[in-house]
Amino acid sequence: MANQDSCSTSSSNHGWTYDVFVSFHGKDTRRNFTGYLTDALDRKGIHTFRDDIKLKKGEGIPSALVKAIEESRIAVVVFSENYASSSWCLDELVEIMRCMKKKGQLVIPIFYSVDASVVRHQRESFGKSMEKHEARHDKETVNKWRIALKEAANLSGWSFKYGYEYKFIQQITEEISNMLNITSLHIADHPVGLNYRVSKMVRLVELKSNDDTKMVGIYGIGGIGKTTIARAVYNSISSRFEGSSFLADVRENTMKHGLVQLQETLLHNLLGENIKLGDVNRGIPIIKRRLCTKKVLLILDDVDNLRQLRSLAGSHDWFGSGSRIIITTRDKHLLTTHGVENENIYEVKQLNDDESLELFSLNAFRRKQPKENYVNIANRMVQYAKGLPLALNVIGSDLFGKTIEEWESALKKYERIPSREILDVLRVSYDNLDDNEKEIFLDIACFFKGNTRREVVNTLDASQFYPEYGIGVLIDKSLVTISDADTIKMHDLIQDLGRDIARKDSPFDPGKRRRLWHRDDVLEVLTKNTGTDAIEGIMLDMTNLKQKVPLDAETFEKMRRLRILIVRNSQVSGAPNHLPNNLRFLDWTEYPLPSLPADFYPETLVVLNLPNSLLTMDEPFKACS
Known part of the structure; x- marks a missing residue:
């Protein structure tokens, strides 16, 4: 911190009045160690509350002191020889530990001329003091004091017995300064709708629980605001940890710089040290060893494969108690595979x-x-x-x-033609798909949005695209969803992405594309008879247009690989005398002939839907029988 004003401003942004609350036994350390420590913190620009309130005999700690504890980012507890002899100190400690569990403040014990084990097990001077308290106070109160002493002594802190006291104070001051010197991240130019989503995430993170390390996931389609939410959460809670690190653009930075550099950045952010690793497998045990006792906040932004997670946050025991690891990704399956429980995964929804x-x-x-x-x-x-x-x-x-x-x-x-800037962001999810899932995605985007899952699965299965697995992958990657009515749903801009990819098969010659869905392109191919055997799917929808579509007898003659044919809301004049036997899905509203073509033998046809057609009851399936 450069000065107290900037420190106070930073505190107020997080709801803190003070940066540090110092709890100590006055007669033991007020005029020496604690006095020098608070002076050093003040000179460093760290806004410190030192408990110098005079207590009248028989009074509990006043509400003003409780408020000061609640509004401090860090509580430093100086355990000295006679600390436990004071019921005031013990009441104060109970409040400090309560606030740590409730609000997630960082509590740092300093063992000044006493051992942590003496405090933890209440031996020697601490044991004698507690025996005296048992004779003077009720059992419930003394039990609270004992529990608070044990919990505080189990936290990571500093010990001093021998050496130069000023050097010890200098070390503490520097480390506290590093903990507090948290630079807020830019969230968004216009953070609309963010407060509600951040509050849900903060509840999910459960800052009041300090017992276990917890991994939390944020997932959703590209551009939905995952990173924005993660940055806001980071700004909101990072001051409550011993160290914090926001690793942005993990996917992109892994490709550009490699995982080793990300491991080194993580260690630098959390420890303040420049450690050269050289190899990912060397970095893993170093991260585990150096961070396993440290309460940290780690955000891994835009993760897209397991190797990244296993190299940067392999498991809960890599980090100290109370640590929080937040992962943003487009792939829900990635989170569950890494062991993030479903109840700890937040799906980012669209803005209303x-x-x-x-x-x-x-x-x-x-x-x-x-x-x-x-x-x-x-x-x-x-x-x-x-x-x-x-x-x-x-x-x-x-x-x-x-x-x-x-x-x-x-x-x-x-x-x-959708915005290139938008499509480039959305396309990342498509590029990470295997070829099989890419084919499924493109078929859904071009033809099957809104169809029942059963119809789509049957059609794609007949096309040998392994749809049960493939659709599951698309769901995990937030590219498709399944409605309550069991229909396939897809965000309109995700659909635009798929159709744009399909258009690029042959940007200027629709007849050479594999999939045709845009009315103008379909009309050009059908009316000019420019179709080729490249075409696998056609959808013609003339909604809101009265124009008749003239088809000649040879319209589909060259389309030997046509798997999908959909004609809706279209008035057709003329009719083809041939349909490809490769068809898997035929959906033609008002089919214009009383029977299907004589040479139509579609052995792989799984969906046949010809509503309001001219087919007669005894004619339609002659050719198919």
């Missing part, structure tokens, strides 16, 4: 409509609500973004200062 409009408006208008003449188009933009903070930020910033006509043009462009 009000939050979305506010965030969008702050970017597009620099105010919380849209300008009056932009309300309609702003709401349409918000509906397009579907509660994804990334999209709301990017699109809103892109449109700042633009005319309504430019907004209308931009929306049409986004609906056909």
Whole structure:
């Protein structure tokens, strides 16, 4: 800390009035060790509360003192020869330990000319003092004092018996200064909807529980705000730990610099030391050995494989009691595989409509609500973004200062060709898929969003894509979800990602793409008869258009690999006399002929849906029988 003002400001940001509360036995150390320690802390700019309140005989500790304990980031307890002889000190210690469990403050014992074991087991002067208390006080009170002494003595702290006292004080002051010198992370330019989500995470982290190390996961699709929430949580709670480290962009930094550098950064952040490791497997035992007694906060941001977790936070016993490890990822399965329990995993949901409009408006208008003449188009933009903070930020910033006509043009462009900045973030999840899961993802994005899971599984199974496993992977990676009605759901922008990837098979020649879904591209291929054997799936949907679609007899002749054919809300003139036998999924509303083509023998067809068609009862399946 540079000065007391900056220290106080930092404290108030976390709800603390003081940085350090010092508990001590006055006659033992007020005029020597504790006096010198508090003076050194003050000169370091650390805002310190020293208990110099005079207690009248028979009084308990006053509420002002309890308040000072509750509002201090760190409590330093100086155990000296006669500490336990004072019921005042013991009451104070009980309050300190209560606050540690309730609010997560850091408690540091200093054993000044006494051993930790003497305090822990209440022997020698501590034992004699407790025997005297038993004769004067009720059993319940004395038992509370004994428990508080034992718990405090079990914490990591400092011991002094011999040597230069000023050097010992200098060491303590430097280490406390390092603990308090926590730089707040930038959270977001517009942290809309953040308080509720952060409060849920803080409850999940359970700061009041100091017994065990706990791992907590945050997962969701790219751009949903996982890292923003993690940064806010870090700022909110990091001061309650002996050390803290926020390792940002683990996935990207692993690719650029390797895991060894991340291990070295972790150790530097938590220990203040520059340790050269050279090898990941050398780093693992060093991290375990150096941190196993230290209460730390570690945030691993954007993790995408198990090796990263096993190299940086392998298991709970790597860290001291009360430590918290928070992991952000797009892959829920990664968390459960690493042993993070389901009840400790937080899924980040999309912003609601009000939050979305506010965030969008702050970017597009620099105010919380849209300008009056932009309300309609702003709401349409918000509906397009579907509660994804990334999209709301990017699109809103892109449109700042633009005319309504430019907004209308931009929306049409986004609906056909989404923003590259948004797609680049979302695409990371796709790039991490195996080829099998990529095929499943693209089929769902282009054709099957909203279909029943059973239909999709049957179709993809017939295409030999192993859908039961593959869809599970997509769910874990937040790319698809399953509704209560057992239908496949996908965020609109995730769907746009899949369709953009499919479009790039052949950007300027739709007939050479594997999947066709956009009305204009499908019409070009069907009406100009430019289809090729590259095409595996077609969806034609003419909703809100009266235009008739002319098909000739040879429309599907060249599409030998066509697996999926969907025709909805479309008026067709003419009809093909051929359908590919490779079809697995045929869904054609108002099929225009009384029977299927004579040479249609689809041995792998698993879904046949021809509602409101011209098929007669005795004709439709002649060719299929």
